[in-house]
Amino acid sequence: AAPPAAIVARRAASASVAAAPLRRAAGCQPARSLAFAAGADPRLAVHVASRCRAASAARGTRAVATMAKKSVGDLTAADLEGKRVLVRADLNVPLDDNQNITDDTRIRAAIPTIKYLLSNGAKVILTSHLGRPKGVTPKFSLAPLVPRLSELLGIEVKKAEDVIGPEVEKLVADLANGAVLLLENVRFYKEEEKNDPEFAKKLASLADLFVNDAFGTAHRAHASTEGVTKFLKPSVAGFLLQKELDYLDGAVSNPKRPFAAIVGGSKVSSKIGVIESLLEKCDILLLGGGMIFTFYKAQGLSVGSSLVEEDKLELATSLLAKAKAKGVSLLLPSDVIIADKFAPDANSQTVPASAIPDGWMGLDIGPDSVKTFNDALDTTQTIIWNGPMGVFEFDKFAVGTESIAKKLAELSKKGVTTIIGGGDSVAAVEKVGVADVMSHISTGGGASLELLEGKELPGVVALDEGVMTSKL
Numbered sequence: 001a002a003p004p005a006a007i008v009a010r011r012a013a014s015a016s017v018a019a020a021p022l023r024r025a026a027g028c029q030p031a032r033s034l035a036f037a038a039g040a041d042p043r044l045a046v047h048v049a050s051r052c053r054a055a056s057a058a059r060g061t062r063a064v065a066t067m068a069k070k071s072v073g074d075l076t077a078a079d080l081e082g083k084r085v086l087v088r089a090d091l092n093v094p095l096d097d098n099q100n101i102t103d104d105t106r107i108r109a110a111i112p113t114i115k116y117l118l119s120n121g122a123k124v125i126l127t128s129h130l131g132r133p134k135g136v137t138p139k140f141s142l143a144p145l146v147p148r149l150s151e152l153l154g155i156e157v158k159k160a161e162d163v164i165g166p167e168v169e170k171l172v173a174d175l176a177n178g179a180v181l182l183l184e185n186v187r188f189y190k191e192e193e194k195n196d197p198e199f200a201k202k203l204a205s206l207a208d209l210f211v212n213d214a215f216g217t218a219h220r221a222h223a224s225t226e227g228v229t230k231f232l233k234p235s236v237a238g239f240l241l242q243k244e245l246d247y248l249d250g251a252v253s254n255p256k257r258p259f260a261a262i263v264g265g266s267k268v269s270s271k272i273g274v275i276e277s278l279l280e281k282c283d284i285l286l287l288g289g290g291m292i293f294t295f296y297k298a299q300g301l302s303v304g305s306s307l308v309e310e311d312k313l314e315l316a317t318s319l320l321a322k323a324k325a326k327g328v329s330l331l332l333p334s335d336v337i338i339a340d341k342f343a344p345d346a347n348s349q350t351v352p353a354s355a356i357p358d359g360w361m362g363l364d365i366g367p368d369s370v371k372t373f374n375d376a377l378d379t380t381q382t383i384i385w386n387g388p389m390g391v392f393e394f395d396k397f398a399v400g401t402e403s404i405a406k407k408l409a410e411l412s413k414k415g416v417t418t419i420i421g422g423g424d425s426v427a428a429v430e431k432v433g434v435a436d437v438m439s440h441i442s443t444g445g446g447a448s449l450e451l452l453e454g455k456e457l458p459g460v461v462a463l464d465e466g467v468m469t470s471k472l
């Protein structure tokens, strides 16, 4: 059988690899403002911290003008005192059958922006969606979020029963400086997802200015993310949105090298875009999860009853060829843990990826692959991870994912930039208890994928531009 470990090629030390120590020595940090390169691809962000500028000048990087999106941090008490600020957050948290919040990450992530506004005397009108309701649906009410929001903010958050209309207008009129009013689920109005201008106008009329901090929803052109910006000036980025972009866009566009991407999960089709885009940017690409069997099959290997997307075989072949042409080290696992059924109590064994028997399915990467992946990761300075290495929900098949999570934690402690995107990878990192150690954990699954694919996020594009900050 053909060798399954497709170490296609290794990129020769590039100019940017050589420049990495210089950049580290300069102590570059992500810029405070959102920075977008205004060059050929306006979506690529370039960090503009002055130390980076100095380092950049020292290494003679080509000149790139950068344009910053305006940030909430650019607004002072003079701008905010007594002002009604519409804040779009992504408070789409999971609730159990008893309406208890099972993961409050997104609520906690929204707090810094709200606190900043409150401490500067603003009146905060907070809006979010929860789930995907079709019309007014009580189980998707934002009411269960109020106690946790109040606890985290240290004030009693008021809750409106509606999103727009006279009752809400009255509550806003009565709002004191430094107080928060949470509107009801904005998706109770179908006009929200249609980005209806009349609805956006009504929502905007509640406030004087707009802060978008909903990174998880920034890939949606909805009334509360995009539409309201047409009616509210300024419309600025919140701290969470800014941080997400600094890491996901900034670190990927201008990474400390060598730069590795780990892509796993179940669907080739939904990750194709991100794999293609990452091939343009990374030095090492590690593939795991359910998608690897499509790549094995494309190489002529038997995959038993493993997950395969038959209609993506040609695409997998072309991606392998593209990696080779680009000089990217693309590694597929050399061994896999297979199961005789898709169940937590399945019989399992470890086999070379080229020896999966009929009737068995690969549910995790094997120990040799973990070692190979770990060795490759040891050489890197930036790692982005999207998608688990196996069916980590079943303990028997969680070892590959958990080993990678632990490796990233170890490297993060040594100063490697580690960025985790995608709901299941984040869940895996949380399960291992190493979330706090990572450089950045994204609050947006779909949004982070679209960003990594190089797509524009409408919720970001719509925000005001700041001042021209620098030329690198």
Ligand SMILES: Nc1ncnc2c1ncn2[C@@H]1O[C@H](COP(=O)(O)OP(=O)(O)O)[C@@H](O)[C@H]1O
Pocket: 264, 265, 266, 267, 288, 289, 290, 291, 307, 362, 363, 364, 386, 387, 388, 389, 390, 391, 392, 393, 421, 422, 423, 424, 425, 426, 445
């Ligand atoms: N070998 C495999 N076979 C089937 N499913 C897998 C395999 N490896 C991982 N998965 C599944 O992939 C799912 C996550 O995929 P995905 O949604 O693409 O990741 P993320 O949410 O991190 O972007 C998990 O539920 C996991 O069980």
Ligand SMILES: O=C(OP(=O)(O)O)[C@H](O)COP(=O)(O)O
Pocket: 090, 092, 131, 132, 216, 217, 220, 423, 443, 444, 445, 446, 447
């Ligand atoms: O949970 C979300 O997206 P995610 O599951 O991709 O992270 C966001 O709140 C966006 O929700 P949506 O995908 O219903 O627009």
